[in-house]
Amino acid sequence: MYWPIILNPTPNVKPCIKKVFENNNVFCIHDENEVENFTHEFLDGEFWQAQNAVVGTAQGRGTTWFIRYQNKDWVLRHYYRGGMIGKFNKDSYIYQGIDKTRAAQEFELLNHMRSLMLPVPKPIAYRVIKNGLFYKADILTERICNAQDLVSLLAKQSVDEALWHKIGRVIKQFHQHNIYHHDLNIHNILIDEESRVWIIDFDRGEIRADSTDWKMNNLSRLLRSFNKEKAKLESLHWENSYWELLMNGYKSN
Secondary structure, eight states: OOOOOOOOSSSSOOOOOEEEEEEEEEEEETTTTTTTTTTTTGGGGHOOOOOOEEEEESSSSEEEEEEEEEEEEEEEEEEOOOTOOOOOOOSSSEEOOOGGHHHHHHHHHHHHHHHHSSSOOOEEEEEEEEEEEEEEEEEEEEETTEEHHHHHHHHHHOOOHHHHHHHHHHHHHHHTTTOOTTTOOSSSEETTTTTOOEEETTTOEEEEEHHHHHHHHHHHHHHHHHHHHHOOTTSSSSHHOOOHHHHHHHHHO
16 A cells, blocks of 8 residues: 655644543533543633633634643634525534534544644544534634744745645645545645644545545635635735646645
């Protein structure tokens, strides 16, 4: 069996020790390696505000919370619906069992990818709150510190050919393991201060059967995001010729 070279392996990978918390309609799993004295309130942004542990936020469909707790840095996300459905149903999903919830699937996929030493955040905990036939969910993951997303980086400076190659090669590593990212875009690619490339936000990601079609669609979506951000910000350091550099890296593995 062929295993690809890992360019910037995820450091300090420990097997996840899953601990279950369940109380009436609330179900949580957390990694005992990462969390002491766990409470389901760890999945509430307002809880962390009361602890003065919120060090930043980001706005998308909802608020993403950046948490600093006992010298650890975490990201807390609530699951929101997008598209037309999201205008009428903000964050409720049909409940078909814990394993089929968005939070459980992302948590398990992150664990799997880390076992492959792919550069993704550690999953810390998730929570599912059931309400009749529906549920709402939240996930807590590691924050990649001293990193910025690719659009923020390109808004300030151009990047060299070596980094474009590296981005392409990292994406190829995920594809070699048949990891599908539902929304691969330049906001979900992070570059840290050591020029390591990370990929985040695997909501609705999955392991797929090997196929060139979905992999090329993944890349096409990424290219559209470059052009979309360039249309928003003319000064973005992006030119179509950079795509060839990225693809050269992708094809080099």
